[in-house]
Amino acid sequence: MAGPGVHPQALDGQPHGTATLRVRGHDVARYVWQPDLPLAMSPRPYLHPVRTLAGVTVTDAAPDSHRHQFGISIAAPDVGGHNFWGGRTFVAGHGPAWLDNHGVQHHERWLRHGGDELAHxxxxxxxxxxxLLREQRTIACRPLTDIAWALAMHTRLTNLTGAPLPIRSPAAQGRPGAGYGGFFWRGAAADTAQVLSPAGSDVRSVHGGTAAWLAVTGVTSGDTWTVLFVPGDETTARDRWFVRARDYLGVGSSLAWDEPLVLGPDETIERSLVTVVVDGPLTPAAAAALARQAT
Known part of the structure; x- marks a missing residue:
């Protein structure tokens, strides 16, 4: 049964394990808080579909090329040797391999729930x-302009193991550029796409670096949309961006790039990121202004 007070109706009509977020009367996102996924996908809550105010979908879930990627989620490829990303695990000196090491993010209880905010x-x-970890996660949405709304996600992670707990990316184990792990957005399939950031207008300018904001503009079946990502606090602003636009659209804010992030016993970390969903394209100046407004 869904938690008390959780809206039972998903965007596609599914009544179980989902909650709907709304902005100005529009259903803008479905949060799947109790997913029905095989263990090899590292089951975890995720947001999909996420939509513009005009109804254009800007996320993808379980695409053929990467069945373990789901809309917007918080995922990590290696937490103490356990895979909370899904799919194959990168093994140093060997490469990606299927291992019996997949973890699960379990919903325990609701803290707040409503049409514009969820916390559990x-x-x-x-x-x-x-x-391994206890998490408190908050997801909130609000309007920004007539064509843009903001999705704020905050996570608080605490080590429960009683021992040092390393969080690693494949880059930290020798796979160049593969610094993913943490917040991750899998973008909708697009006919064309462009990446914008204060560092430049391509992936190479910002991938593996930091920036005050990052935007991806895509065109899907004639509809143009933009998704803008903005760190929500100073700690998150120091995390590096993972950006993919060649084979698929993906953006992540990395918890650990080329060095493991090691949590001591009972140690807690927090991260906050704001995603702005926009109908139409943005110029760099408009993106910077919207990023300031979002935070």
Whole structure:
């Protein structure tokens, strides 16, 4: 059963394990808080579809090329040797391999719930149910302009293992450029796409670096949309961006790039990121102004 007070109607009519977020009367996102996924996908809550105010979908889920990617989620490829990303695990000196090491993010209880805000407690556990992390996650949405709305996501992660707990990306284990892990957006399939940031108008300018904001503009079946990403606090602003636009559209804010992030026993970290969903394109100047407004 869905938690008390959670809206039971998803955007596609599914009544179980989902909640709908609304802005100005528009259904703008579905949060799948209790997904029905195989263990090899590292089951976790995710947002999909996420839509512009005009109804254009800007996320993808379980695409043929990467079945383990789901809309907007918080995922990590290696937490103490356990895969909370899904799919294959990168093994140093070998490459990607299928391992029996997938973890699960379990919903535990609702803290707040409504049409414009959701907050819940989660437990990150290995395949045998042993808890590694406790999380408190908040997702909130609000209008910004007639064509843009903001989705703010905040996560608070605490090490439950009683020992140092490393969080690693494949880049930290020798795979160049693969610094993903943390917040991740899998973009909708686009006929054309352009990346914008204060560092430049291409992927190479910002991938693996920091920037005050990052935007992706896409065209899907004649509809132009932009998704703008803005760090929500100073700590998140120091995390590096992971950007993919060649084979698919993907943007992540990396918890650990070329060095592991090691949490001590009972240590807590927090991250905040704001995603602005826009109908139409943005110039660099308009993106910078909207980024300031969003935070």
């Amino acid at each position: 407690a989660l437990r990150w556990a290995d395949a045998h149910g042993a808890a």
